[in-house]
Amino acid sequence: MSDLAALPRWAGRVYARMPAWAGILAVYLGARLITTALLLIATGLSGGPGSRFGAHATIASFVSGWDAQWYWYIAVYGYPTTLPLGADGHVTQNSWAFLPVYSWVSQVVGLPFGEGGWPVGAAIVSLIAGYFCCLVLFRMMRVRIGRMAAVWTVIFFAAGPLGALFQVGYAEVLNMLFLLLALDGLIRRRYVRLYPLIVLMGFTRPGVLAFALMLGLMLVLRWLRRRTDPLRGREIAHYLGLGALAVTVGFAWQVIAGIATGVPNAYLETELSWRGFWMPQDGKPSFSPFEGWLSAMPYWAKMLGLPGWLGLVVLGVLVALFAAALIAGPGVRRLGPEIRLYAASYALYLLAVFFPQSSTLRLLFPLAPLWGAVGWRRSWWLRVGVLIVCLWLQWVWIANVYGYADTFWRVP
Structure with missing residues (x-):
């Protein structure tokens, strides 16, 4: 039985006649209404010990919270020419860790809203970029897994655990739009359009080196x-x-x-300052490929009262399962080599350069095209069940990051 035949007759007629852009818009707006409701509920959780939003949090304060503050700072003050140093002489957190495109685009969009219009511009950029992400994702998936499966892929993407990113001042969604357009261009072999997209990606979010690796693997x-x-x-x-x-x-x-700073490794030292916040080190922080995960997993295991070696076992199992899914997963294989090789390249990039901490889930956002492997399944019970889990996880993420907004994660 086809997906269309499984629909009620009236729904099938509406589905068949609805233009793709309108259907995707309906899905996207529905997901945004749910996220807005969750954010509103989260405002009531704020104000506890350690909360950075206080007792009178609003959705507007969420939009400009956490890393959005850095993007706003960049739009107003730019980047420092002198790196800030802590009492130990090490570089402390500063705006060089954040790339400029999202900050500047949001500033331009926010100009009509006055001097403090950056958060409004940021929310508009994220919201509009998210809709176009859904359109491009739908177009990519429709040719690989069919129209209804592509719609479900968009549903999981728009209402997924990181759904709040479509409505706050983070660069992930704008970067995702550039990434999806680039993947779509590569799939359609419209290579010329990739040149500007690579530049835009490279100055919006870190990770364009993963795209470079994918291009090399695709050539092979x-x-x-x-x-x-x-x-x-x-x-x-x-x-x-x-x-x-x-x-x-x-x-x-x-x-x-x-x-700009006169310090050759200014960017690397800036990034390492975030690692030092989570796991203080004796002496000057250093970097070597893959060392972040290999040192962090035992550290986090011990923080949970578990043996350190268990953290490495968990890492090995996760890597093996992910690799097996990319190689042999029937749903993943239907997505085509471009998406599979990009997912592998990006995962390898994260393993090589990233230190796992509270941003880990957010940094998995570029793997969103893999939702197609779930949308491809024709079981309505499975699809609805996955959607329910997505919304629950979205609430957990919103409650912790914006509601409690402290250093502790808990299940609401």
């Missing part, structure tokens, strides 16, 4: 399949040019920060 795959899927010289040139651009842009911000 296309070369291996060249007898059944001819690889022209022009395409090879585009893959090499796009990969080189992505690598250049991926390291450009480090160079810019070094030149």
